[in-house]
Amino acid sequence: MARVVVDVMPKPEILDPQGKAVTGALARLGFAGMSVRQGKRFELEFDGEVTEERLAEVRRAAETLLANTVIETFDVRVEPTPESAGAVDEAQNSQAGNNQAENNKAENNKAENNKAENNKAENNKAENSKADGSEAQSAEEAELAARAG
């Protein structure tokens, strides 16, 4: 798997109201002296290698859809993925490379599972709050009991 990143930024001469709003919010939070311009990042993933043809195609896609070149500039670059980093290792030490890739995959799966668990918990909470007051209360009691247990 290969990844190409397209960064899109508003041209310097074009007003960036979002960036200004973020700049203001940062200043209010005490992050002084920071001027923000806000853009977009697109991650395009491919099977196989990133060839020159592939990059040319991405540039065409960026020009056609991802960026409006009247008001934005874009930058296309190849980003190493955990797999491709593993592939480099593989050349030197195939065992280690594979392990790393495997480990990364395992880590990702774990993260995915956690996210799924969290979502489930969120959904349950939403369900509970949707239910009427008494039920919500009993759910809360149940939760407290479970926690006490």
Added chain:
Amino acid sequence: MSPKIGVVTFPGSLDDQDALRAIRKCGGEPVSLWHGDDNVDGVDAVILPGGFSYGDYLRCGAISRFAPVMAEVIKAAEAGMPVLGICNGFQILCEAQLLPGALIRNDVRVFVCKDQDLQVESVDTTWTSEFTVGQTITLVLKNGEGGYVADEDTLRRLEGEGRVVFRYLNGNPNGSFHDIAGICNERGNVLGLMPHPEHNIDPLTGPTQDGRAFFSSVFNFLAAKV
């Protein structure tokens, strides 16, 4: 026979029904077009209505601009068919490069919703011939991304060729360069503007009836053509 004016409904269009109603109330025959349609053969003119087509994902109008019906609208516009883009429709016309420049988030960083005074700057378009130059009109303006921007060359060309059709009066609501509220193409058959003529055609729903002249203008143009 009353002229047939098509109104394209994209997923997320809001003002398509109002546009259809305005066409009917002003004496035309409204025709519903769908974003997935592959022809606009049955109509004499097309309106791209306001709203948030495709949820304004990516950029306003960026995805709608590639809807199947747009290929036909672009072809028809280039052949001279009257096309009016209102608000989101204006954004789509700019993304489609039927009109130059682009619309960005309002400099005031809030959604603006008000009765907006405008000055009519050009009556040499298929949609504004019933106005007079210098006339002041009031139309509903409601958008979050209505700041018109273009490079200096484009602005000079638009001004020089009389293609600035409407200008904001009594204050610039969104940071548009040169107070531009609406522009047209070289030929004058494609007009885009941020304010909403379709909301200003009867006393029940609009502050004025200044929107009616857009429809009478295009009806006259189409009648003269036949």
